[in-house]
Every structure is written in structure tokens, then in C-alpha cells.
Amino acid sequence: MKRPTIVEVAAHAGVSKATVSLVLRGSDQIPEGTKSRVRESMVALGYVYNRRAAEMRSLRSKTLGLVVANMRNPYFAELTQAVAGRAYSNGFTLLLGCSDDEVSRQQEILRAMIEHRVDGIALLPATRTTSRDLESSLVQAELAHVLIARSVVGYGSNYVGPDNRVAGRLLGRHLGEKGARSVAFAGGVSGTAPRRDRIAGLVEGLELTGGRLSSDLPSARDALFEAQRELNGVLGGASTLPDAIVGYNDMYAFGVMNALRSRGLEPGRDVMVAGFDNVPEAATQHPGLTTVDGFPQRAGAEATELLLRTLGARRQSVRVRLSLNRSCESGCRRRCTKRSPAMESCEPRNAHASRRSD
Amino acid sequence: MKRPTIVEVAAHAGVSKATVSLVLRGSDQIPEGTKSRVRESMVALGYVYNRRAAEMRSLRSKTLGLVVANMRNPYFAELTQAVAGRAYSNGFTLLLGCSDDEVSRQQEILRAMIEHRVDGIALLPATRTTSRDLESSLVQAELAHVLIARSVVGYGSNYVGPDNRVAGRLLGRHLGEKGARSVAFAGGVSGTAPRRDRIAGLVEGLELTGGRLSSDLPSARDALFEAQRELNGVLGGASTLPDAIVGYNDMYAFGVMNALRSRGLEPGRDVMVAGFDNVPEAATQHPGLTTVDGFPQRAGAEATELLLRTLGARRQSVRVRLSLNRSCESGCRRRCTKRSPAMESCEPRNAHASRRSD
């Protein structure tokens, strides 16, 4: 039951501990004969390297921490996969924590990870995280860290993720060009950096094209299901519909689509709908959802690389891109001169026609 | 930069290392006066507990490993969140690895985790994992482990996840009752345990109600997008459509819906479509997808508990449940006598009308 240590291996092979240690790390100072003898002993005894003991002595943990708000948003899941992959391919072990979007829990997880002596932490912060929270944990511990996907108001450094302002601008301009004059924004938690930036960008983009943000619908917690409920409330009292509704993210946008349908309205035909993120499901919904691609794979990979290089304070944006789909085709209808033979002439579905950000 | 250790704290407080250690672990043998003096020293020096050193000495790592095939399937993402939550609330740290559904990579990750001396491993195995792969890693290391969500042919023990046979049976019977006489199964990798069990159950359920499995469409790798392509090929050559198409999982089922639409067919009306898992998106698609709920939260939580209790070899099933939605309403159409005022009279949407498994 008890696993053999290098002491046992050394005795079995008739060498010293130090020699075994050198063999373990493939030193080229040990002649082949000794090496193979030691290796045979390891096999014979069923030796398993104890990485933690090694790291303890050498004072490097070769470990990274990832704390995410939740896993239900496919964007976050994909990010997590990318971080795990990058950590792995660099020989790092990844500790995962899930805050359930609660700051107190997040702080406890961070603390535990710091006690574990991770070399760095990638944090997808809980919605209500303040810069003070970060100061009292990551900064105070002088730990290399990077925020992914969500930046925090008042905490400018070490962010890797979409530039939400540019993303909003891309979408705003697109909607304006499609003929949207009044646009509503739905979902997200007000006061948070991503929401603020997306709205700011949206307004800028709309202004370029003659549209405007007509309302800012109240927000809710659980995107997929709550957006639908809240929207029902708002639309119920509204006398006129906006030309377009932009969800805080794709999950909200899906909820918006449902809310519209439950009122007998067809998204894309009666009201344009758009989101942010470009989760895989965006292309497979009906109609496909026009959204801004936030490239989670790239964000996760770059955040990890940044962490690994222990680069100092930097702010890094992942390029965003419009992902055009049918959910915004109503504007197209009004403006396209020839509608036949197919709508596709106006906007290809799933074609990822791209309009890159500057 | 270098963090203070208990030696520094002890010197600062004028006590021995052992006393500091006892204070750290809240021993009640130390009088309050000493405790608070020591604690003040810790604060003064900015002491941070080194969990790894402690675990090294006490030979318990308080660490669990989770290796998942991928994160893109929302079912897996939710499972991961549940495992993370349960590990956390039991004071365990979670190491995460992602195999990208490749066995060789999975084996390397397992090895690394074993070297890290995790106390146990939860494995959502890569598709082509054999029992031999498990023998040579987890079993040989005599490590507590549990398979989640996917069982492996020939490896009977330590599985927590849906009983796919029961799940298939539930769905088969439902489809038969809806009037389906010919049913096609699409997707998954042939030879794998979950696919085999789902099909076997489906056949049983159909037999009870006069239906039959008409074909077993070839499988593909990437559910969401590939299912659509493969189905196009198959349907293109087929002269008659089946009454229903069952996807290997919900992601495949979504692909099936798209494939049908791209041929001008409306899922739910022209052909019934169903899946397995009940990912959140199932309810928000249009039409909502009828599927069998596999309760990922529960599976993740129970797997973790099982691991923590280090119970020996057991096989544990998570209860499954039919999740009825409109994607199977065509059968309803044929059979319901009164169709008005609403289809809802036949099958409530999102109501999670449940038919529990025995």
C-alpha cells in the first residue's frame, strides 16, 4: 500500500538517493548503464514519482489556478477548456474552482489556491467583484494573475478578453446599417464593466448610423431563463416594439427570442435580435443568432500564456468579430432591393462573414 | 518576496514551531492568550499558510482530480461545475484536466495526477477508452476513482451516471406511444457503452409499443456540426423518412434539427426528433427538444461524494427522466382527438412532465 520512495529505489539499485533523483530528471551526467539499472529498480518496485515532494523542495509548484464564475455559459466552458489545454501543454497542473458567481466564495477559493502555492491565477471574476476584492487577495499575495473575459471596474491591469467597447460598436453599426433606429439592451448586471462597455460601444455604433438606444431593460441573474421572464414584463407594458433587441450575451439573446415567440413575434422577422460571445449554439438556433465573436479559445490560451510568462501588468484584448445570422434579417428585408431568390444573398448563414475590429 | 514560515512566526511570537502549528489548526490545548499573540505575529509578518507543505508531512493531499473528455457539451460542463462545488464544500482542491477526447492525452493527464498524489480521480473517459487503459493507470495505481457519465465496455465498477438502458427505454416507449413506427438513431461512436445501451433500451421501449429501430445512421465526431452533415448524406439517399430520429445526445439532436430544416422539413411536425441529456438549451430551442434528463448536477455531486467516502467498487445510477417538448409533437398530432384549442393540451412545454424510471 505504501508507495516506495527513492530511498527504496536507491537501495534496490545499489546507488544513492541523489543518483536516483538525477536519473528521474534525465540528467546526462549519469552513464546509461546506471540509468537503466535504476529504471529497472523503479519498475520492479512499482515506484511512482512524487511530484509534490519534488516541487516542495525546489519551491516551484508548476501549478496554475483557474477560478470561474460558472460553467453553464458555453463561453466560459470553452475558455476553461482552453486554459486547461494550455496549462497542460506547458507542463502545468491546473486547479479549478467555481465561485457560482458569488464573491465570498470566490475569495475563499482564491485564498485556498494561494495557500496551495499556485504559481499564478486566472480569474473569471464573479459579477459583483470589486477592485477592492482583488486588492485584498491577489494583489496582496503578490501573485501573478490575470482576469479573463470579465474586467472589473477600477482594476485596469491584467485583463485578457474581448474589447467590449469595440464589440458593441461593431454590433451597433451593423444594426444601424440594417435599418434599426431604436434598439433595446436586455440583461446583464448594471454597473459591471462588460455591460457598461458593451452599451457604450453600441451607442457609438448606432450614432454612426442614425440609430439610438431606446431603452435599457432591467437585468436578471440567470440568463437563459430569466431574460425571458423579464422581457415578458417589459414588452407587456410597451406600446411599441424596438427595432432590435440586443442581449447582454448570447444566452440572454436566446431568452429574448423565446420571450418574443411566446408573444407571437418571430425573431429576425419582426424584431432583430443579437448578442455577444458567439457560443456554438448561436449558429444552430433558428434563426441563427447574429452575435459578436469573443473567441473564447483564444482568450483562454492567451491568458494562460500571459500568466506563464509572468509578464507584468498588461491589458490584452482579444479581437472581436461580428457573426452574422438570420436573427437580424428584418432590417435586411426593408433595405434589400432584390429579395429573391434567397435571403442568403443578403447575409450568409454560418458563413462567418467577418468584419474585423480595428 | 520570500514568504515567512512558521519559524519566523514562532520567533516573532516567542514560541516554538510546534505551538504555531497547533494554533494554525485551532487546537484547543493552547490558551487564548498565546493564540492571539501568535495570530498577531502572523498578521504582522504577512504569514500565509503553506498547505502543500502541511499535506506533504501529513501524507494526505486533500486533493481530487477530474479529467473530462471535453467542455463543449453543456452536460459535461455542468457535471464539472457540480464536482468542483462538491469538492470545494468538502475542503478538497480540484485538479482539472481535459483530454480533448483523446485516450493518449487522457492517460498522460491521469499519470500526472497520480504523481501529484491526488486522493481520488473522477474520470469522464475519452470515447475510445478501453478497460485496459483503466487497468494500466487507475487500477494499477490503486487509486480511488469513479467513472462519470460514460461507462467503459468491460469495466463494470465505479460508474456514476445515467442508466442509459433505462433512458433509452423511456424514450423508446414514449416515441412508440406517439405513433412512431420507424425510428432512426443518429450519432455517437459505435462500440461505446453509452451508445450501445441507449440503442438497446430504445429497441426495448419501441418493441413494447409496436415501433422498431429502422436504421442506425453512421456516427461522427463533433456532435453539433457533424450530425448535420452526415444526416444530409443519409437523408439525401433515402426514399422515405423515419417517423422519428433520435440523436445520440442533445447536441446531435440539434444537428439533426438543422439537417432537417435545411431540407425544408420542420422538426416536430414532419419528423419527431429526440435526444439524451436535457442540456439547458433543449428547452429553449424551437421547437423545444424532447430528451431524457440525465441530471448532470446530481451525477457530479454523487460521484464526488462516492469518491470522498472511498467506497469500494459500486455502480451507481442517476435516475433519468423524460423531458417532453415539442420536437416530438407530430405523433401527438396523429393521435390526439381534440387538437384545439392548443397543442399544449397534449404535451406541456417546459413543464418537465416526468415519467420516472423504476
Add this chain to the structure above:
DNA sequence: CTGAAAGCGCTTACAG
């Protein structure tokens, strides 16, 4: 109630 010593399984200089 508190301290001195040994030890967890490795690595790291330093000799030879």
C-alpha cells in the same frame, strides 16, 4: 501547556 527532535519525499550544492 510548550519545546526539541525527527521526518514527509524529494532536490541541491558540495565533496571526492
Add this chain to the structure above:
DNA sequence: CTGAAAGCGCTTACAG
């Protein structure tokens, strides 16, 4: 090329 010794930061008996 290989060994003896010290040490990573804790905990654990064992004294007193």
C-alpha cells in the same frame, strides 16, 4: 560519475 548532508515548510509523537 556518485555519495553524504542539509533543507523545502510543515506535523507528529514524545518529553517535560
